[in-house]
Amino acid sequence: MTPGTVISVDGMGGDGGPAPIIAGLNRAAKVNPSLRFLIHGDTDTLSQLLRKRRRLRDCVEIVHAKTVVAMDEKPSRALRNGRDSSLWSALQAVSEGRARVALSAGNTGAIVALSMAALRRAPGVHRPAIAVHWPSNRDEAYNVVLDMGADIKADARNLTQFAAMGAEYARLAFSHARPRVGLLNVGSEEMKGRPELHEASDMLTALGKDGDLGFEFIGYVEGTDILSDRVEVIVTDGFTGNISMKAAEGTAAFIRRSLKDAFQHSLWSRIGALFALTSLRRLRMRIDPRRVNGGVFLGLNGGVVKSHGSADAVGHAAAVMLAAKMATDDFPARVAARLAKLDVERLSEGPNTAGGAHGR
Numbered sequence: 001m002t003p004g005t006v007i008s009v010d011g012m013g014g015d016g017g018p019a020p021i022i023a024g025l026n027r028a029a030k031v032n033p034s035l036r037f038l039i040h041g042d043t044d045t046l047s048q049l050l051r052k053r054r055r056l057r058d059c060v061e062i063v064h065a066k067t068v069v070a071m072d073e074k075p076s077r078a079l080r081n082g083r084d085s086s087l088w089s090a091l092q093a094v095s096e097g098r099a100r101v102a103l104s105a106g107n108t109g110a111i112v113a114l115s116m117a118a119l120r121r122a123p124g125v126h127r128p129a130i131a132v133h134w135p136s137n138r139d140e141a142y143n144v145v146l147d148m149g150a151d152i153k154a155d156a157r158n159l160t161q162f163a164a165m166g167a168e169y170a171r172l173a174f175s176h177a178r179p180r181v182g183l184l185n186v187g188s189e190e191m192k193g194r195p196e197l198h199e200a201s202d203m204l205t206a207l208g209k210d211g212d213l214g215f216e217f218i219g220y221v222e223g224t225d226i227l228s229d230r231v232e233v234i235v236t237d238g239f240t241g242n243i244s245m246k247a248a249e250g251t252a253a254f255i256r257r258s259l260k261d262a263f264q265h266s267l268w269s270r271i272g273a274l275f276a277l278t279s280l281r282r283l284r285m286r287i288d289p290r291r292v293n294g295g296v297f298l299g300l301n302g303g304v305v306k307s308h309g310s311a312d313a314v315g316h317a318a319a320v321m322l323a324a325k326m327a328t329d330d331f332p333a334r335v336a337a338r339l340a341k342l343d344v345e346r347l348s349e350g351p352n353t354a355g356g357a358h359g360r
Helices: 018-031 043-050 075-081 086-095 108-119 156-174 195-210 238-263 267-275 277-286 313-326 331-342 344-349
Strands: 005-010 035-041 060-064 101-104 129-135 142-146 180-184 216-221 233-235 295-298 303-306
Touching (some): 005 086, 018 043, 035 043, 101 313, 129 238, 142 238, 156 180, 156 195, 156 233, 156 295, 180 195, 180 238, 195 216
Parallel strands (some): 180 216
C-alpha cells in the first residue's frame, strides 16, 4: 500500500454489513485519492467485495479479524470478549501508530468501551464525548453539538470539558478562531434547568474571568438555537444530545417525504416541481443527514469516528472524509493543552462551586 493518510476501518460493523462500507470507501477514494485504508474483518468476505472496486485495489490492506461485535451486544460483554473483533483490530491499528484514525459503524456503546480500553483518555479528560456536525442558518456551515451519546450522563465538570473540547474541534473542523459556546437548556433564563447546568455555567463564567477560555461562552441556549447562527458549539449530555439528533433525522426524513408527496399530488404540482427542481435539490442536499454522517470521539489518545449503523454509501463516504480531516492534525494533544490551561479540576474541587458566579 502506497503512503498517504491511513484510516483504520472496522469493515464488519453496522446494520448493512461490509457492502455499504466498501462502497463508501470507494466514493471517498474518488474524491481524495491520497487516502489509504486498513480494513479489518473476515478476509474472504472483504476480498470478494473489493474485487469489484478497482479504485480501492492499490489503497486497501485487509487485516483479518475473527469475530464481529454484534449491534445489540452489551458494552461490558464486548469489552470482555471483543479482543478478536474487527472493531478492536481497527482501534489497535491507531493505538500502535499504523493509522491516524479509526472508523466504525458498529455498536456505539461497544465503540466507547473498546476505544477507552485501546486508546485511553487524553491527559486531563474525565469523560470522552461524541461531537457531530449540525446544519445551521449560516450558508453551507455547520454547528458542533456534543455529547451525542458517549455516555448518557454528564456532571458540571464533564460539561465544562465538553465546552473546551467542542471549541477546539470547531477550530479544527471549521477554522473558527474564537467559537461561541452555549449550554443547551430548557430556557435561557438563569433559574431554569438542572443543577449541573447551573454549576457548569458558573464554572465556565469563573474560568472566563480567570483568563482566556479560547472561546466565548454565551450562556444558555435552547433547542431552537441548535440550528441558529448565534452559536457555533452546543454542549449537552449524551441522553439529550442523542434524542435531539434522532428527532432531527426523523424530521428531515419527514420533510423530504412530504415534499415528494406534495409535488406528485397532481399534474400541476408536478409541473411546478420542474420549475422548482434546482431549489428542491438544494434543499434536499441541505437537510440530507447522510451528508453530515459521522460522530467524532473527543478526549481520546487517538482519533475515532462513528458512522451511522444504517448509513448507505453516501453516508459512509461522508464519515470517511470526516475521519480524513481528523487525521490531519494532532487533535488529542491540542485538547490536552487546552484543558490544562483551563484547570477545570481546580474549580470542580473547590468549595460551593455551584453557587458562585450567578449568586444562587
